[in-house]
Amino acid sequence: MTQSITRLVTVGIPEGLHLRPAGELVSAVERFRAQVAVSKNGQVADARSVMSLLALGAQHGELLELRAEGDEADQAVDFIAALLSPGPNGPPSGAGDLPMPLDHNDSRKAAR
Amino acid sequence: MKFADFVSKDAVVAQLQAVTKEEVISELTDALLKAGDIKAEDRDDIIRAIMKREELGSTGIGRGIAVPHTKHPSVDKLVGTVGVSAAGVEFSSLDGEPVQLLFLLVSPPDRPGDHLRALENISRQLRDETFCRFLKQSKSTGDIMQLLEEADANHFGS
Numbered sequence: 001m002t003q004s005i006t007r008l009v010t011v012g013i014p015e016g017l018h019l020r021p022a023g024e025l026v027s028a029v030e031r032f033r034a035q036v037a038v039s040k041n042g043q044v045a046d047a048r049s050v051m052s053l054l055a056l057g058a059q060h061g062e063l064l065e066l067r068a069e070g071d072e073a074d075q076a077v078d079f080i081a082a083l084l085s086p087g088p089n090g091p092p093s094g095a096g097d098l099p100m101p102l103d104h105n106d107s108r109k110a111a112r
Numbered sequence: 113m114k115f116a117d118f119v120s121k122d123a124v125v126a127q128l129q130a131v132t133k134e135e136v137i138s139e140l141t142d143a144l145l146k147a148g149d150i151k152a153e154d155r156d157d158i159i160r161a162i163m164k165r166e167e168l169g170s171t172g173i174g175r176g177i178a179v180p181h182t183k184h185p186s187v188d189k190l191v192g193t194v195g196v197s198a199a200g201v202e203f204s205s206l207d208g209e210p211v212q213l214l215f216l217l218v219s220p221p222d223r224p225g226d227h228l229r230a231l232e233n234i235s236r237q238l239r240d241e242t243f244c245r246f247l248k249q250s251k252s253t254g255d256i257m258q259l260l261e262e263a264d265a266n267h268f269g270s
Contacts, residue, residue, distance in 0.1 A: 015224035019179065019231060023169055023206065050173045050206060051239055057232030059225060 003034075003073040007066045012085035017058035021083060022050045028079050034070030036080065047080070113229035115237075115260040118217070122147035123193035124253045128201070128214070136201045137162050137180050140216040143193055150218065154186040158218060172205025176248060177238055179231065181217035183224075190226045192217040194260070196250050212248045213238075243268040 013021055029036050029047045036047035040062060045052040058064055064084065068077045123143040130136035141159050144150045150158060161182035165171070172178040178201075193216050200210030215234050219227040238244045243263055250256045262268065 016228040018224070018228055019171060019173070019181075020169060026206075051175070051177075051235040054173070054231045054235035055239060057229055057236075059228060 002069065002071060005066075005068045005073045005077045007077050007081060009064050009066055009081045009084050011058050011060055011062050011064060014060050016060050016062075017053060017056065017064075017084070019050070019054065022053040025053060025080060025083055026050050028083060029076060032070070032072040032076035032079070034068045034073045034076040036066065036068045036073075036076055038080075039065045039067070113226070113233050114264040115233065116264050118190045118192040118226075118230050119215075119260060120144060120147045120149045120191055120193050121253075121257060123149060123191075124256050125193065125195040126250055126253045126256055128195045128197040130197070131199065131201060133166065133201060133203050134159075134163060136195065136197065136214060137166075137216065140180075140193055140195050140214060143195070144191060144216070144218070147193075149187075149191040149193075150184075151186060154184065158182060158184050158186070162216070166204075170204040170206065172203035172207075172209075172211050173235070174205060174207040174209070175238070175244065176200065176205075176209055176212040177234075177244070178203050178205065178211040178214045179217065179234060180214065181219070181227065183221040183227075184218050185221055187218050187220050190217065190219045190223065190230060192230060194247075194256055196248060196256065213244070237263045237268065240268040 026048055038045045038047050040056045040058055045056050066077050066080055125143050128139055130139045138159055145155050162180050165182050171180050195214045197212050200212050203211040217230055247259050
């Protein structure tokens, strides 16, 4: 079933959304059946493009909006949220092992 | 952040000679050395650090662009340079294409925000296809500097 999900996530990566996590985000998005957009203050980036993500210049502590559509939108947003806001055990390492996002990041506005 | 804030004018290389990743990183680092942006005793260590970063994943971000970089304690502000390779350099880029346009960045370890803002500026400006194409076609440092100045003055799209 096609889902449409929006979620706000605070960048928890100390150095911000730099090249390495942007590359990891692109690789992750490719594994899900979902179209994902990441936006900051209205500037929208395609989550399949490293350049597009870097152009957001998302610093630590800044708020990003994730918007996903597709059969696996929910899983894609979970994974990206965990990647952007890594918990004490670090960023996720595989799609089959999804750490749940922290409650304060889980401000989902619309589902399904 | 603008290009003028981190691109060392005297270190810009319009016609890169290198044909491999390590050579091109050395050529651009040497250009920073000649321009006085880094010290001779740090040259080898900076090249090693940039190559080590490349092992974690290529900084070739696609569309013929690469952003090799490292943090290094020997610099007290972000220094960077631009190089153009007409022939292209194999860089194991995300899209598999050789790179023609390189932005090499060396930043102080305690200033990750500046590094991020430089990446933001490079990515935002190079999304403009005209700017990207003109830069790759540049034949002189004068051409490159003029294009960077025009981009800083918002003469290109975004």
